[in-house]
């Protein structure tokens with residue numbers, strides 16, 4: 038065993054120095070296949086000599102029957118037959134990573150939770166991102182809500198925030214969850230479409246449930262097609278409570294805001310990438326962490342004291358409502374960083390299991406009816422997915438001691454020694470903890486009322502914040518939303534579905550409803566069917582979340598070259614991009630040596646990262662083309678290269694070109710009124726930066742400028 042775990046023991050030693058004891062804990066159960074001393078064994082530990090051929094009868098060099106007695110052969114097939122566990126009923130497709138949570142400001146005025154008050158702590162975390170509707174093998178870039186589930190391994194036990202990248206939800210009461218998910222998942226007769234909300238049942242549900250209006254405005258916005266998991270916000274969505282040392286209670290919402298800003302794809306890009314590179318988000322996260330560009334989020338809380346619970350037009354326990362920042366400012370108090378990829382997908386990203394009911398002392402629930410139902414559902418689903426002892430699985434195991442008299446069940450791992458398995462007992466072992474010892478103390482909430490299945494008055498208003506969201510969008514975002522509705526409803530072939538949905542839009546914004554109705558062939562509305570309030574709020578448009586300082590860090594830039602390229606321009610732009618933290622990739626007609634102008638084949642050349650046929654513009658944030666007469670002549674003759682420039686322009690990406698490339702780019706994207714560099718000057722026209730020689734600063738500026746903000750949409 039020692040030899041098998043050799044490398045791991047070393048790693049555990051390294052990690053023991055870290056405050057993050059979770060990594061050392063994981064290392065103690067990790068084995069590394071990259072070990073010389075490793076020899077293949079059966080599951081019961083016996084070294085095996087051949088795992089390729091089933092034991093069989095061989096006579097005169099002729100194959101005879103295979104023998105059932107081959108215990109090694111049987112074991113290998115048995116194990117394979119049972120490799121799969123049920124995929125998550127929602128959020129099946131996902132990726133995760135480990136990291137740490139640190140506090141820069143104590144929230145001890147509102148909570149006693151150590152993780153939110155002790156600024157000297159470093160709390161290990163695991164974060165799993167996901168899409169909601171698709172199955173485990175579906176594409177990353179579909180239009181959908183993204184899951185943002187964080188497990189904090191705190192010193193007082195695991196705390197899970199099981200959130201999304203959108204701050205509201207489709208329904209108010211958990212009892213409706215099976216309906217909303219059935220309606221969104223593939224239709225029951227034909228099992229289409231996969232990972233799409235663009236179908237009759239989804240939109241039928243949306244119309245039948247006016248409470249979903251606010252959420253579907255968000256899912257038709259750019260938020261539902263994020264550029265990267267690293268560039269989206271995370272929201273706890275539900276209303277929790279915080280309780281401080283004095284026993285005072287506050288309502289709270291949790292928010293994560295990315296350091297890199299909030300960015301999205303254009304819909305056309307997202308559609309194409311779903312086919313070109315279905316693992317785009319998964320790879321993007323993995324690569325960023327491997328290259329040391331650790332994704333970071335600011336962690337914030339919005340707090341409402343208990344005494345002010347009823348001071349708002351909306352019910353603060355209603356998950357279809359945001360708490361506008363003007364009314365309840367976000368207080369950023371901490372930082373979350375992802376810095377380590379999992380060692381194994383199945384045992385970590387697939388077996389990780391979150392529960393909204395997992396909270397630690399100082400944090401409590403509220404009467405949010407969605408949260409209350411979720412608190413039942415998550416534990417329940419883990420039982421069918423992983424079994425009753427799922428909290429013993431390494432990725433789920435708390436870093437603090439776990440001791441109780443819950444026992445047995447399938448796959449129990451812990452061996453609990455002792456004479457008794459109940460409390461109270463004659464030995465007085467396992468006594469409940471006191472408050473001073475850190476016990477979770479229930480908040481003594483007063484309750485009264487009748488038992489009924491009914492909705493309260495404020496929960497019945499569904500349109501005000503849907504309008505608030507739309508009013509707060511920039512013009513580009515509004516245009517994207519119109520196109521999103523038009524795309525989705527075009528995929529609904531039942532006129533009842535798309536006509537009624539357009540009527541619903543007319544309650545939010547007449548111009549939106551008219552524009553969508555015209556495109557999808559619904560009756561043209563002529564008047565707003567609900568009086569507008571015309572209010573806006575900050576923090577709803579993603580334009581409010583551009584990075585504090587423009588940055589191109591981790592942005593992927595394609596550099597298109599062919600033989601005869603301008604080496605000086607190529608080298609200096611590549612160096613400038615790398616220095617700014619961007620990731621330049623050389624793309625040329627072949628993945629082999631490419632020779633610069635004046636070089637002959639005896640010279641080193643540049644080995645391209647990819648060839649033009651293997652890649653598409655959609656996979657990069659930007660493109661740069663250095664000059665060089667011969668290189669440009671080759672690119673000009675390549676339909677793929679010309680299309681690359683046109684498509685990148687259509688997707689609002691920054692394009693840079695020097696020398697002979699200026700004319701090439703002009704030919705590809707010339708628009709009336711567009712300007713290009715002539716002699717010596719640097720021109721930035723619609724994000725196309727052209728110059729006679731390399732001017733990295735202007736190009737970097739164009740790349741960092743949010744493409745979401747550009748005029749062409």
Ligand code: HDD
Pocket residue numbers: 125126127128131165166167183184185186199200201205206210211212214273274275356389390391407410411414415418419
């Ligand atoms: Fe849920 C998974 C987020 C409402 C029932 N949910 C799941 C995951 C996320 C969310 C991120 C994936 C966790 C992971 O990566 O393993 N869910 C939400 C949010 C909601 C929400 C933000 C609204 C505020 N969910 C919700 C309701 C119910 C569920 C109302 C049931 C009544 N959700 C589940 C589940 C899942 C789940 C069936 C499937 C897999 C799992 O739990 O572990 O129990």
